[in-house]
Amino acid sequence: MSKKDFDVIVVGAGPAGMAAAYVLAKAGVDVIVIERGKFPGSKNVMGGIFYRKPMDDLIPEFYKEAPIERHIVEQRMWLMDDVSHFSMGIKTQKHNSEPYNCFSVLRAQFDKWFSKKVVEAGALLINETVVTEPIVENGKVVGVRTDRPQGDLYADCVIAADGVQSFLAKSLGLRKKITPNKVALGVKEIIGLSEEQVNDRFGIKDSKEGVTIEITGPFLKGMEGMAWMYTNKNSVSIGIGVIIDDLINHNMNPNDLLESLKNHPSVLPLIEGGETREYLAHVIPEGGYKSVPRMYADGFMVAGDAAMLVDSVHREGSNLAVESGKLAAKTYLEARESGDFSEKTLSRYQEKLEETYVLQDLRYYKNLPELLEEKRYLLTEYPQFLIDAMTEIYTVDGVPKPEKFRKIKGELKSRFGYIGLAKDLYTIWRKLR
Ligand SMILES: Cc1cc2nc3c(=O)[nH]c(=O)nc-3n(C[C@H](O)[C@H](O)[C@H](O)COP(=O)(O)OP(=O)(O)OC[C@H]3O[C@@H](n4cnc5c(N)ncnc54)[C@H](O)[C@@H]3O)c2cc1C
Known part of the structure; x- marks a missing residue:
C-alpha cells in the first residue's frame, strides 16, 4: 500500500489554493495547504479588485466579515496620451447594494482572513515552507518534497496552486517555459491619503463606495499594457503592467513607467501629497486560452495562475483562481467515491472548467x-x-x-x-x- 499523510496536498495559499482547501476541508477531507510566505498574502500582489460571485458561492456574504476596502460602484476606462485622457465608464446604483459586484481589497489582509476561514473549516496550513518538487512513483504524483527536514509528504492527490511560475506544473511537463511575449510585469504602489481626500478626488459621497480607473492608450508608446487606479479606504492602489517583451524592445523600466504615470497631469491631482506605503511587483500571465496547459495528470491538478487562468481584457484573475480551485476540489470529491485519482478521472476537472465562464471567456479572446x-x-x-x-x-x-x-x-x-x-x-x- 502506498504511503499517505493527507488525502490532498494543496501547494500555495492564494485564492486558488485556499478555495480548493476550503471546499475539501468542509467536505471532511484531510487537507494540508503549504505556503512559502510568512503568512498567506505576504507574497501576493494584485491590482486590487476582488470579484464577489465565486467567493460568495463558497462563503455566503463573506464581504460582511472579510477585510474589504470599498465596494466598487463606478468603473472608468481612460484612453490616455501624454496630455489628455478620454473617459468612458459605468456608474450604477445596481452595484451599490448587496450583494455587490466587486471590491477593492489589499491582498495581505484579505488572504490572511481567507486562510483563517480555511483553517477554521478544518485544513492544516503550514507557512514558510517551500515545495521543491513533486514526488512521482510509477508515473503518478504521490506527494511533494519540501525544504523542511524530513519534509516529504504523501497524499492521494496534489493540487498545484503555486502561482504564475508554477514550478510544479513545469517540472511535470504540463507547462511550457513562459515566453516574455506572454507575460506582463506589473508594478504597483499603495499611496496613502485620508478617507476624505480619496472621496473628494474621486467624486465619492460615501466612504464605503469605490471607483476603479483602467488606463490604456498612446501614453504606453505602443507597448501592450494597462495601468490602473483603485480606491481603497484611505489609500489608492496605482499600478501598471506591460508585456515583458515590449519593455525589453522599448528599453523601458517599469518603475520609470510608473513614475511617469504618477506625474501625468490627469493622474497627479488624484494622488498628490500621498505617501507611498507599499511597493510591489509581480508577473501576470497574459497568454490567454492558448497558453492554458493540460491541467491534470495522475494524482495531480493545477489551478489559478499556475494554469495561466487570467482574463487580461477584463482584469479578472482572482475570480478565475477561486472558481478553478473550487472545481479542482469538487473533482477530487467525485474521484474519491471510486478511489480512482488517475489522469482519466481527473480530466473531468478541465472539462468542468470548459463548461464555465472561466475557459469560455478565455476561449472567446483566444486570438487577441x-x-x-x-x-x-x-x-x-x-x-x-x-x-x-x-x-x-x-x-x-x-x-x-x-x-x-x-x-x-x-x-x-x-x-x-x-x-x-x-x-x-x-x-x-x-x-x-
Ligand atoms: C500586478 C497585478 C495586478 C492584478 N490585478 C488583479 C485585479 O485587480 N483583479 C483580479 O481579479 N486579478 C488581478 N490580478 C491577477 C490575480 O492576482 C491572480 O490571478 C490571482 O492572485 C491568482 O491566484 P492564485 O491563487 O492562482 O495565485 P497567487 O495569488 O499567486 O498565489 C500563489 C501562492 O503560492 C505560493 N507559492 C508559490 N510557489 C510555492 C512553492 N513552491 N511552495 C509553497 N508555496 C508556493 C505563493 O507564495 C502564493 O501565496 C493581478 C495580478 C497582478 C500581478
Whole structure:
C-alpha cells in the first residue's frame, strides 16, 4: 500500500489554493495547504479588485466579515496620451447594494482572513515552507518534497496552486517555459491619503463606495499594457503592467513607467501629497486560452495562475483562481467515491472548467494576444484618433461644427484609409468570432 499523510496536498495559499482547501476541508477531507510566505498574502500582489460571485458561492456574504476596502460602484476606462485622457465608464446604483459586484481589497489582509476561514473549516496550513518538487512513483504524483527536514509528504492527490511560475506544473511537463511575449510585469504602489481626500478626488459621497480607473492608450508608446487606479479606504492602489517583451524592445523600466504615470497631469491631482506605503511587483500571465496547459495528470491538478487562468481584457484573475480551485476540489470529491485519482478521472476537472465562464471567456479572446502582437498600432493610433477627435469637438474656437466633422472625417481617412479601417474592423471581428 502506498504511503499517505493527507488525502490532498494543496501547494500555495492564494485564492486558488485556499478555495480548493476550503471546499475539501468542509467536505471532511484531510487537507494540508503549504505556503512559502510568512503568512498567506505576504507574497501576493494584485491590482486590487476582488470579484464577489465565486467567493460568495463558497462563503455566503463573506464581504460582511472579510477585510474589504470599498465596494466598487463606478468603473472608468481612460484612453490616455501624454496630455489628455478620454473617459468612458459605468456608474450604477445596481452595484451599490448587496450583494455587490466587486471590491477593492489589499491582498495581505484579505488572504490572511481567507486562510483563517480555511483553517477554521478544518485544513492544516503550514507557512514558510517551500515545495521543491513533486514526488512521482510509477508515473503518478504521490506527494511533494519540501525544504523542511524530513519534509516529504504523501497524499492521494496534489493540487498545484503555486502561482504564475508554477514550478510544479513545469517540472511535470504540463507547462511550457513562459515566453516574455506572454507575460506582463506589473508594478504597483499603495499611496496613502485620508478617507476624505480619496472621496473628494474621486467624486465619492460615501466612504464605503469605490471607483476603479483602467488606463490604456498612446501614453504606453505602443507597448501592450494597462495601468490602473483603485480606491481603497484611505489609500489608492496605482499600478501598471506591460508585456515583458515590449519593455525589453522599448528599453523601458517599469518603475520609470510608473513614475511617469504618477506625474501625468490627469493622474497627479488624484494622488498628490500621498505617501507611498507599499511597493510591489509581480508577473501576470497574459497568454490567454492558448497558453492554458493540460491541467491534470495522475494524482495531480493545477489551478489559478499556475494554469495561466487570467482574463487580461477584463482584469479578472482572482475570480478565475477561486472558481478553478473550487472545481479542482469538487473533482477530487467525485474521484474519491471510486478511489480512482488517475489522469482519466481527473480530466473531468478541465472539462468542468470548459463548461464555465472561466475557459469560455478565455476561449472567446483566444486570438487577441496574437492580434495585438501583430497590430500594435491598434493600441495607439485608434485611441489617439479618438482623443484628438474628442478634443476637436469640445474645443470652441469659432470653427463651425460641420467643418470640424469634415476635418475629423479627413483625419480618419488620412490616418487609416477607409480600406485600412474596414480591414482592421474585419480582422477584429474575425479574431473575436
Ligand atoms: C500586478 C497585478 C495586478 C492584478 N490585478 C488583479 C485585479 O485587480 N483583479 C483580479 O481579479 N486579478 C488581478 N490580478 C491577477 C490575480 O492576482 C491572480 O490571478 C490571482 O492572485 C491568482 O491566484 P492564485 O491563487 O492562482 O495565485 P497567487 O495569488 O499567486 O498565489 C500563489 C501562492 O503560492 C505560493 N507559492 C508559490 N510557489 C510555492 C512553492 N513552491 N511552495 C509553497 N508555496 C508556493 C505563493 O507564495 C502564493 O501565496 C493581478 C495580478 C497582478 C500581478
